[in-house]
Amino acid sequence: MPPSPRGIDSPGADGTGKTETGRVASQETAPLTIVPFYCGSQRSLLEPLAKELMAAFSLPVERQPPGFDPEMAYDSARGQYNSRILLALLLRHHQGPGKLLGVTDADLFIPVLTFVFGEAQLDGRVALVSSHRLVPERYGLPADPAQLQARLAKEAIHELGHTFGLVHCANGRCVMASSPQLTGVDLKTARFCVDCRDALRRRRSRPSTAGP
Amino acid sequence: MTKKQASILVVDDEFAVRDSLSHWFRKDGFDVHEAESATDALKALDSQSFDVALVDLKMPGMDGLELQERIHQIDPQIGVIMITAFASVETAVRALKQGAFDYVTKPIDPDELSHLVRRCLEQRSLREENEKLRETIDDLVGVSTIVGESPPMLKVLELVRHVAETDATVLIRGESGTGKELIARAIHAASRRRYFPIVPLNCGALPGDLLESELFGHERGAFTGAQYRRKGKIETADHGTLFLDEVGAITPKMQVDLLRVLETKEVTRLGANRPTKVDFRVICATNEDLENAVKEKRFREDLYYRINVFAIEAPPLRARPTDVPLLAEHFRQLFARQMDKRITSISPEAMEVLTAYDWPGNVRELSNAIERAMVVGKPPVIRPQDLPVRPAGATSGPGDSLLAVEKRHIAEVLERADWNITRAAETLGIDRVTVYNKIKKYGLRR
Ligand SMILES: [Zn+2]
Ligand SMILES: [Zn+2]
Numbered sequence: 026m027p028p029s030p031r032g033i034d035s036p037g038a039d040g041t042g043k044t045e046t047g048r049v050a051s052q053e054t055a056p057l058t059i060v061p062f063y064c065g066s067q068r069s070l071l072e073p074l075a076k077e078l079m080a081a082f083s084l085p086v087e088r089q090p091p092g093f094d095p096e097m098a099y100d101s102a103r104g105q106y107n108s109r110i111l112l113a114l115l116l117r118h119h120q121g122p123g124k125l126l127g128v129t130d131a132d133l134f135i136p137v138l139t140f141v142f143g144e145a146q147l148d149g150r151v152a153l154v155s156s157h158r159l160v161p162e163r164y165g166l167p168a169d170p171a172q173l174q175a176r177l178a179k180e181a182i183h184e185l186g187h188t189f190g191l192v193h194c195a196n197g198r199c200v201m202a203s204s205p206q207l208t209g210v211d212l213k214t215a216r217f218c219v220d221c222r223d224a225l226r227r228r229r230s231r232p233s234t235a236g237p
Numbered sequence: 238m239t240k241k242q243a244s245i246l247v248v249d250d251e252f253a254v255r256d257s258l259s260h261w262f263r264k265d266g267f268d269v270h271e272a273e274s275a276t277d278a279l280k281a282l283d284s285q286s287f288d289v290a291l292v293d294l295k296m297p298g299m300d301g302l303e304l305q306e307r308i309h310q311i312d313p314q315i316g317v318i319m320i321t322a323f324a325s326v327e328t329a330v331r332a333l334k335q336g337a338f339d340y341v342t343k344p345i346d347p348d349e350l351s352h353l354v355r356r357c358l359e360q361r362s363l364r365e366e367n368e369k370l371r372e373t374i375d376d377l378v379g380v381s382t383i384v385g386e387s388p389p390m391l392k393v394l395e396l397v398r399h400v401a402e403t404d405a406t407v408l409i410r411g412e413s414g415t416g417k418e419l420i421a422r423a424i425h426a427a428s429r430r431r432y433f434p435i436v437p438l439n440c441g442a443l444p445g446d447l448l449e450s451e452l453f454g455h456e457r458g459a460f461t462g463a464q465y466r467r468k469g470k471i472e473t474a475d476h477g478t479l480f481l482d483e484v485g486a487i488t489p490k491m492q493v494d495l496l497r498v499l500e501t502k503e504v505t506r507l508g509a510n511r512p513t514k515v516d517f518r519v520i521c522a523t524n525e526d527l528e529n530a531v532k533e534k535r536f537r538e539d540l541y542y543r544i545n546v547f548a549i550e551a552p553p554l555r556a557r558p559t560d561v562p563l564l565a566e567h568f569r570q571l572f573a574r575q576m577d578k579r580i581t582s583i584s585p586e587a588m589e590v591l592t593a594y595d596w597p598g599n600v601r602e603l604s605n606a607i608e609r610a611m612v613v614g615k616p617p618v619i620r621p622q623d624l625p626v627r628p629a630g631a632t633s634g635p636g637d638s639l640l641a642v643e644k645r646h647i648a649e650v651l652e653r654a655d656w657n658i659t660r661a662a663e664t665l666g667i668d669r670v671t672v673y674n675k676i677k678k679y680g681l682r683r
Contacts, residue, residue: 103344109257135257137320139344147263192266203265205347 055123056085057185060115062095063131067156070177071128077178077215081200082185084123092118095131108133108144108153115151124188126181127153142210143180145187148228152184159210176207179215186221190228194221243358244268244285248278248304249293249320254343258291265351275299275307282311289357294321294328294340302332309336314364316357320345363473384567387557393420396549401427406499408484408544409522411551414599417522418482420551425478430518433477436470441483449491450507453498459508471504474517484544485525485536496540519544554596554603561592564600568607569619580611583619585653589646590621644679651676656683 057078061071075086098110106129115127133141133155143154159176161169182200194201197209199218204210217225245267249255252273259269270285272278275298278290290308294301305317319340321329329340338357341350385391400407401424409417418437425435440448450460454469471479481487487495498504499519503512521544530536554561565583573580583591587610596602606625614623647665651672654660662669675681 109253109260134344135261136251136253137258137343137345138261138347138350141347144260145264147260187264192264203351205351 054084055121056087057082057123058119058121058125059086059088059128060091060119060125061088061128062091063129064156065130067130067160067173070156070174073174074128074178074181078126078181078185081178081182081215081217089119091115091127095129100134103134104132105134105140106131108135108141108155111153112144112146112151115153116146123150124185125151126185127151128156128177128181129153130156132157142204143184145184147187147192148190149188152181152188154181154184159207164207172211175215176210179204179210179213182215182217186217186225189225191221191224194218196220242266242268243288244270245354246270246272246278246281246287246290246315248272248275248290248296248301250274250296251293254293254320261347261350262354275301275304278304279307279311282308286312287315288361289316289318289338289354291318291320294319294332302328302335305332305335305337314361316361318353318357384564385557385560386563387560389552389557390560393549393551394423396547397423398427400424400547400549403547404428404518406518406544406546407520408527408546408548409520409551410527410548411522411524412553412599413524414601415551415553416600417524417551418480420549421478421480421520421522424520425480425518428478428518430477434474435478435480436474437480437482438470439482441486445488445491448487449494452491453494453504454506456506456508459506467506469504469506471498471515471517472506472513475515476517478518478520481519481521483523483525484521485523485527485530489535489537492537492540496537496543499540499543554599558592561596561603562588564603565591565607568604569611572608572611576611578611579616580614580619581617583607584621585649586646587619587621587624589649590624593645643675644681647672647675647679648681651681651683 059071059075059078061068064071071088075088078084079086093114095106095111095114097114098107099105100107111127111129111133115125119125133144133153135141135144140158141155142158143152145152154177156173156177157163159173159180161167161172179200183204186201191201193203196202196218197212198214198216199221200213200215201217201221202209202213204213243266245259245262247255247258247262247269248271249258250273255271255273259271262269270281270287272281275296278292281287292301292304292308296304299307301319301321305319308315308317316338317332317336319329319332319337321340321342329337329342332340338360339353341353385393397420407421407424409420411417421437422435425431438448438451443451450467450469452469452471454467454472501512502516503514505512527536527541527545531538531541554564565588569580569583572578591603591606598605607619609625610619610623614620647661650664651658651661654664658669658672662672665672667675
């Protein structure tokens, strides 16, 4: 029985900026933790991704192996992985003060949508990103490692942006622009626009408050 | 984000669907409310209004179709999007006929969902705009859309009433600021089309190609930057009125296209290959000499005859000086309400200045003058020094016009004082000898 995604939103258990011992963590300095799983041939993307994240958020970046079984999120009817459940698993099995980013090459979905590039807990602690649908070869195009790397970095920064409470930005060049299609991903940059950067700075100077 | 946060109501009995939809839209900046049943949804609607409702078609108890009906009874403005499984597309079509905005089948393409909700919001804001417009019209038409009791204005109003009963194309001519748009709105408001939108478009304000896509709409990908398909103003005016201001400004190519649309009552969006039938009335306005433009071949003669079926001349304000006090008072009331300022009257001296001026900018200039006076003036009265206008007399020099104002002003004060010189001198703040001198100087008589 997979864990209920409701766990993601249960108050107190997450995102409130408190660790299990109740100590208030410093959101400003706690490291970002990358949790890679099912990365397969895309493992080589992790090292450069860590550098990009370090630069984007000015935070130390660590790596942890997954403490859970991703198969619990597999939906055999769809042949895809339920990203809501994966977020819950990440949250449950990785304690600590900072933000968590699951990185995978598994194909992700949320129940009503056909697929997602990534997912995040808005104003919370966990995010998830998949390279699966970012790979040019999947669309019959020639391999382009640099493009793939850039896409993954944008989506990862975008989803982590959500965990800092940022919502979608109307500026199509901003990394927080909504991009349900690849064209949108390629059009935007890996950078926050001025407004989002300000919002991010404000958010980071106070503890996160995951709402229900 | 400075825009008002749009709100979405997600109604689905399945937790996973509700949960993922609400997270998806929260990240898009929406204010999201979840309901797990129709009853729950109706309760939410009791305490809050929503812009969009995403409703699952199949739910235990009251189903999506019935809920949609109830939602629209509560608030007809809410855009309802139905979510269905593949099997129930037929029911979804029924929902569309009942007034749902659209339906999607599970699982939904994320791109499609974003577009759908955005389009739904766009349509809603358009409806709201029209609603506001209608209120303004009702507000104005109720008493005084077109303020004026002078013979030239009474004639205009008679023409408006007369032409409103027909569907004829109307050409309103007049200097800028004479209230041509108000006349167009009055025709629309008095016509059988009044419950549908009047869609105004200023042809002089847009460059040719932009005007073209504004008027005719476009399909997705019709040109660079056309990311979504979009209805043009003509289609938006379906069953209503299309008001084309500064019609003399349109390009020769657009003149051909417009003529064809007026003749066939069909529009073809840019990038589309099939035309759409549209039922609309067109009212044009111009401050240009169109006959001259026709003579100089800048304006097509056939189009000129097509739009000039019924002409209404908006008289300049200087041709109806007796309307100035009425209009001034009308604007004072309007702005006092808008600004919540207790300015209860216009002083006779200020009114004197207003009636002496010849208003080259017409009603708009008068409206601006009163608005400005309301801003700078101190309650409860508008005084001459609050007005941005210089009085202009019969002759043109500024000195002369001041004298003219003084003459009229002194005459009026004397009139009100019943020619009691002492009282008039008090009101005017000058001594009695000066009053006598002024009477002599201006040749005033009882
Ligand atoms: Zn996002
Ligand atoms: Zn931004």
